[in-house]
Amino acid sequence: MGNDLDHVLLTEEQIHARLDELATEIWRDYHDKDVLLVGVLKGAILVMADLMRALPGSAPMDWMAVSSYGSGTKSSGVVRILKDLDTDISGRHVLIVEDIIDSGLTLNWIRANLTSREPASLEICTLLRKPEAAKVDIDCKYVGFDIPNEFVVGYGLDYDERYRNLRDIGTLAPHVYS
Numbered sequence: 423m424g425n426d427l428d429h430v431l432l433t434e435e436q437i438h439a440r441l442d443e444l445a446t447e448i449w450r451d452y453h454d455k456d457v458l459l460v461g462v463l464k465g466a467i468l469v470m471a472d473l474m475r476a477l478p479g480s481a482p483m484d485w486m487a488v489s490s491y492g493s494g495t496k497s498s499g500v501v502r503i504l505k506d507l508d509t510d511i512s513g514r515h516v517l518i519v520e521d522i523i524d525s526g527l528t529l530n531w532i533r534a535n536l537t538s539r540e541p542a543s544l545e546i547c548t549l550l551r552k553p554e555a556a557k558v559d560i561d562c563k564y565v566g567f568d569i570p571n572e573f574v575v576g577y578g579l580d581y582d583e584r585y586r587n588l589r590d591i592g593t594l595a596p597h598v599y600s
């Protein structure tokens with residue numbers, strides 16, 4: 423698996439340090455608001471696990487599963503709900519937790535979908551964002567890192583369901599795609 427990576431973009435230590443900072447910011451904004459953390463499966467599992475453990479207090483979580491990428495490296499823009507929230511978010515303060523905003527199409531769709539359920543507030547936290555890949559503008563309150571427009575894997579991010587278990591985030595060597 424090691425030689426499938428081209429180069430490491432972010433180490434586990436860098437990721438954890440940044441998530442600690444984001445958790446502090448988030449708690450400053452939400453400590454008195456009973457915030458519901460909404461993770462987007464499957465990519466966000468590790469961001470959620472580390473972010474919520476870095477929060478100085480406790481917050482409930484829920485999960486949604488949608489799919490737009492399938493097995494490829496390009497968003498189809500067509501989003502399907504594979505698993506909906508268990509929670510009624512009407513009147514709740516909701517913070518979406520994501521691993522990456524790439525084209526923005528997935529979150530654009532999720533944001534519109536959740537907004538229609540009339541939460542008290544709706545904000546987004548993403549570990550990664552690719553500014554050069556944006557097809558729609560996503561207003562994201564908490565961003566871990568802006569990264570170059572390259573396909574990355576690791577720390578929850580997959581290529582064809584693999585490499586989610588890498589501790590660092592990096593780019594795949596070209597031979598993996600061929």
Ligand SMILES: O=P(O)(O)OC[C@H]1O[C@H](OP(=O)(O)OP(=O)(O)O)[C@H](O)[C@@H]1O
Nearest residue numbers: 463464465490491497524525526527528
């Ligand atoms: O901004 P976009 O171009 O829409 O891409 C971002 C989305 O794509 C990935 O999910 P994917 O559909 O691959 O599902 P996964 O989390 O199960 O890997 C990622 O986790 C985001 O949800």
Ligand SMILES: [Mg+2]
Nearest residue numbers: 465491579580
């Ligand atoms: Mg994926």
